[in-house]
Amino acid sequence: MDALPLTPGELVCLGSSLAFSGLFYYLHRKKAKVVAKIQEAPKLQVSESLPDILSATGSSCLQYVAIEGVVQPTEAALTSPYHNELQGVIERLVLKEHRLIWNSLARSWTDSERVVLEQVHTVPFVLASPAGRSVGQVSVESPLQAVELPLETVYERFQQTSHGFKDLLGHYLSGEKPKGFLETEEMLLVGSSLTGIGELTMQPDGSLRLQPPADGTGYFLHLGDWQALLADMQSVSNFWKWAALLCGFVGTAVILRALFRAYWDYRLRKEQEAQQQEFEKLRCQRSSDLDLSDEPPESACVICLTNLRECVLLPCGHVCCCFRCFQALPSRTCPICRSPIDRVVPLYQA
Structure with missing residues (x-):
């Protein structure tokens, strides 16, 4: 099941901003009607x-x-x-x-x-x-x-x-x-x-x-005179209008932030799927040429000792694990030097 696009904090902020925006807009319209009636x-x-x-x-x-x-x-x-x-x-x-x-x-x-x-x-x-x-x-x-x-x-x-x-x-x-x-x-x-x-x-x-x-x-x-009263009423009406716009802006910002985060999550998921397909394709090409014996090969993954090393971890450049073990890492750090991993690319061997 997909996660909610909004966090609980964002849901509270969005609901509050929309509620206050509606309330302030109602007060603005109420004062604006009084202003219009005084003008007429x-x-x-x-x-x-x-x-x-x-x-x-x-x-x-x-x-x-x-x-x-x-x-x-x-x-x-x-x-x-x-x-x-x-x-x-x-x-x-x-x-x-x-x-x-x-x-x-x-x-x-x-x-x-x-x-x-x-x-x-x-x-x-x-x-x-x-x-x-x-x-x-x-x-x-x-x-x-x-x-x-x-x-x-x-x-x-x-x-x-x-x-x-x-x-x-x-x-x-x-x-x-x-x-x-x-x-x-x-x-x-x-x-x-x-x-x-x-x-x-x-x-x-x-x-x-x-x-x-x-x-x-x-x-x-x-x-x-009535012009002074009208100016006071218009000032109050404008105050509630800007308050409603501010609350509406906050709600819009929360929605845009959630959409922006969902977009980047979607892009990351697509990149991971494309990366996984590329590694699977590389693994299939090597499986026909590889005959694993009981002893693990020298180029075997240092984590599972079964699959071949097929990932280049950047920026440290270590080649030490297969893609499945890379995906299973509890944290994005290199198993050899513990430096952060920015990205991973397939290892192609002649």
Whole structure:
């Protein structure tokens, strides 16, 4: 039975590369579809003409649009507990514990963090026209369902933990060393320029609402214009594309290596068969002229002492064995001088 063309290691590498390549290509296509949909979406700005635009489409709903405006609260805004002059409509407070963990394999301390507390507060807000709130506004619904919250870090403080001698001794025994706590505050500030990409609907009372698309398409809230969001999405899509190509290249390289090895094995097998046929032909020519007695001839093979010496071992040049014994050698070394054998040629005698 022929051996498998791929070694177990190559099979694992090939399977892993193909699996990762398929996964990365799926992620690339998923991001590429989002990019294409954002490019095709109508680009609007908050203005008093938005109701007329919806009416002109013959529907009270645009399934996917990109709309730009300025963030304004519809009621009392959130005030930062650390900066009284900062007001926002979304606030996230995060408390993280940082530790050093002893890695016995690397023989070093590695950083580790754990979220101890996270709080998110929101108030209803709208996207208003830069010209003023009276010109037009669009209510933003379910902002926490956006793919990524458009928050800015407005406060950050690291409180280092103090340790005594007993604490340090306990840390080395347990393999964990607390570093301290990182406290951060992120907010979507009032007056920020925001781009919302989602479903735009007109309510019976004439108000406009931006909400997550009903078909499950990505709902985006992004600080800045839609071109910046599109560039970020294209960058992510290209990353997954190159990752898929790299994994596919690795799988192709494994297959080519296996094919190259199979080709050389095939050539070596054909050369051995041709060489064996040549030696058999030479043996048949000599058998009619040779009459072996009970005593081995002087030119007999030094291994089997039966057949004639018919191999020239190169590069050492020793003539000491027949072809069958050469094939049975446990290692490709000369039986006389133990030097490596590169190739063997038939011995022709006049």
